[in-house]
Amino acid sequence: MRRTARFFSFNKPSDWGAGTAANLNIRQEGVSIERTEKYSVYRTVQAGEIDGADAVTDFAVGPGSKLYVLDAKASLWVHDYENRHTEPLYSPGHRLFSNHSMLAAEGDSLYIVDTVGERRIVSVSPSNGQLLWAVQEWGGLELFPLAVAVDDNRNLYTAVPLDVRPEASGGPDIPAGGRIAVLQWNASGEAVQLYEHEPLRLEQSAPIEALRNRFFLAIAGSGEPVLLDADAKNAVVFRKDGSVRDEFAVDREGTFAGLTVDSARGLYIGDSGRGESAQDERFILKYSERGEFLTVVSGYRSRADKLLHDGIDRMYALDLEKGTITLLDLQTRTMTMADTGLPEAWYVSAELDSAEDETEWHKVELLAAIPEETQIRISYFATDEKFGVLDGSVVDYSDYFADPDIPLTRKWTASRHLWSEPIVNPRDALLMNAKGRYLRFRIELAGSDRSAPVIHRLRMWFPRQSPIVHLPPIYQEDPDGTAFLERFLAMFGTFIEEMEQKIDTVSSNFDPDAVSGPYLKWLGGWLALDIADGWDEGKLRTLMKQAPELYRLRGTRRGLARLLQIYTGVEPHIVEHHQLKAMQETSEMRQMFNRLYGDNPYGFCVMLPPECVRSDKQRLIVEAIIADQKPAYADGKLIVLQPWMHADMHTYLGINTVLSEPTLLTLDQQSSMPHHTVLIDPDRDKRMDIHTRLELDSELE
Structure with missing residues (x-):
């Protein structure tokens, strides 16, 4: 008698959860290798692309694909890197700011900060260069901005020294112990907040000129400044109210420059390469908002003198040595497994119990997307015993493979003799020599740097259902020939099973709640x-x-x-x-x-x-x-119908027209006039045909 075919199905996260996995991402959509987003070079803007520009000294990110670029001649350019179009905003000789200025931009606001110019902080219109506002001092203190940043609400932040000796020999300087703070300016040029932290002091006196490129400023969230002292290798994160959220040290080798924050509040610090760092060891470092080192941005390995993020988390890096602005885009990449360092994932299933000794397992059926240069390998073993010898000891297979303290590589080595030869990229494959009550399988997913296979569904069928039983006995007598014939007939068996399944479920095609897409329209065609x-x-x-x-x-x-x-x-x-x-x-x-x-x-x-x-x-x-x-x-x-009240038109009370209760006439927030008030001219009362009301303001004698 032919037994009913059964199967174990894996198509939901809960089905996969019973097994043991490494570097595997289990989602409702399918099972794949863990993926992550990494920065890769999207485009590099060379100084030569900006027609007429000299060496690049600073830049800011404008709306769309625009960059505001400052060159060594103090010229300011608007460059569209997507369309390769450049327009001058300030030509040489304007004398409004120097080539040592720093730029910041947000939306339709452009800020120019200069430590040596007549105007220290300037807001201009990027469309025509018109000056909007400018400041030179604050609270009687002459401003010497050392770093600049802007938030999403167009508030400007500048790092400034609070203790300055303007008459010192050789120019203004900051004495030992001089304080460094952050000033916040609103869009109208008013200073609205001061951020101070006691340890932000200079250990020794220094001229203003020597502090250039030492301090860097970025904004986390919607208004929390982060100040980096590159020489002291120390960063301070402020809250909106001015208090300090976190302070951490950059405990890495290198000479640092540039600071930026992404939308997830990740901090990025660049390497300017001005120390002993070799050219091929320059990386951008990524920290959490708490100051925990996370990783290096390996997609960029060059000098970084300034870093910026735009609204779509694209990162921009300025290399003053090469005069280039590099655009880094987030791209999804396959993660590597810690044990092997390769872009792969492993999975070992829990035992599948057929509830019957000496069960012959039939086949594996896999529904998966397997891109080029990727692979899925499936191995298995079946046994009637729950215990076996591994690593010279008798172990419970379930406990052994589920033990998180045993490395997967060790498990592979110790159990190598149990597993079958791997089936590569199976869609529908027989399980040969799989006889026993309990079945385990393991999956190895091999990906590439940019792509990985995805398993949507896996089924393990049992018991063995072979079309060979329907052939005359002579075809079943030769063991060697029987094995080949069984594999050959399995291809037709799968086709027949699929046809039988479609026939068994054909009634669901006539249920409007069970079909969708083109099948639903096809069913609707039956009803004209x-x-x-x-x-x-x-x-x-x-x-x-x-x-x-x-x-x-x-x-x-x-x-x-x-x-x-x-x-x-x-x-x-x-x-x-x-x-x-x-x-x-x-x-x-x-x-x-x-x-x-x-x-x-x-x-x-x-x-x-x-x-x-x-x-x-x-x-x-x-x-x-x-x-x-x-x-x-x-x-x-x-x-x-339109919501109106017009006579002689489609106006229907209660349908598209409503009569409301009389309301007060509100003159301002403190005064109102009742609806029955009559305004008249009292000087013209008691005249015929003009505001004359008997027994109210007029009488007949």
């Missing part, structure tokens, strides 16, 4: 629902379920109203010509009704609110429904 072309699936299912009743009501007012309600979700108002006869007593009324509803005695109007007919496509569908459902001799007209 031509008017439903362009309907969404939910409305189409409702229409198909009510189709028998709607066919009985076709050509009636009730049937038209129900069909329109299914499509629009609103019950329409239908006005027929015979309903208006009693109101057409005068010629004036008759003319108005003819204009509004037409003069065809077999005509009718369907009125719907505007939210039901928002597009031309919706209007066409509604008109098609009316034309399909009306009697052949009748004339149907669609009227879209």
